[in-house]
Amino acid sequence: MAIKGITAAGFEFEVNENIGKDFGIVLAMKKLNSDNDLDKVEGTYDFVNAVLGKSGIEKMMAFAKKEKGYSDTEFILAQVNEIVEFANEQNAEIKK
Numbered sequence: 001m002a003i004k005g006i007t008a009a010g011f012e013f014e015v016n017e018n019i020g021k022d023f024g025i026v027l028a029m030k031k032l033n034s035d036n037d038l039d040k041v042e043g044t045y046d047f048v049n050a051v052l053g054k055s056g057i058e059k060m061m062a063f064a065k066k067e068k069g070y071s072d073t074e075f076i077l078a079q080v081n082e083i084v085e086f087a088n089e090q091n092a093e094i095k096k
Contacts, residue, residue, distance in 0.1 A: 001016075001017045002014045002015065002016060002017065003015055003016070003017050003019075003086070003087045003090045003091070005083070005086050005087075005090070007079050007082045007083060007086075008082065009063075009067060009075075009079060010063075010067075011060065011063050011079050011083075013052070013056070013083050015051060015052070015083060015087050016087075017087065017090070017091050018091070019050075019051060019083075019084060019087045019088075020084060020087060020088040020091060022050055022051075024046065024049075024050035025047060025050045025051065025084070027046065028043045028044075028046035028047035028049075028050055029043070029047065030043070031043025031046060032044060032047060044073060044077065045057075047077070047080065048060065048076060048077070048080050051080050051083055051084055052080065052083075060076055060079060060080070061076070063079075064076050064079075
């Protein structure tokens, strides 16, 4: 089942209901929290890809360009974090 929503900034998304259980996100977060700059860059891409997929990355980049004038990494990460939080909340509601 897919979870659909819109971030506070207006990005429309659809993600798998089990996104919060995806081990790919765990691996990406490990890289994001690394002291190695290259690992951080890889982790950023891996995290967004694990949540949105390749077509979702392109859609998010276009959205960020529209909103910020360029593909602002911090903005994109904030959007994706909001999506993961929303999906986890919805998944908890579905299980009730």
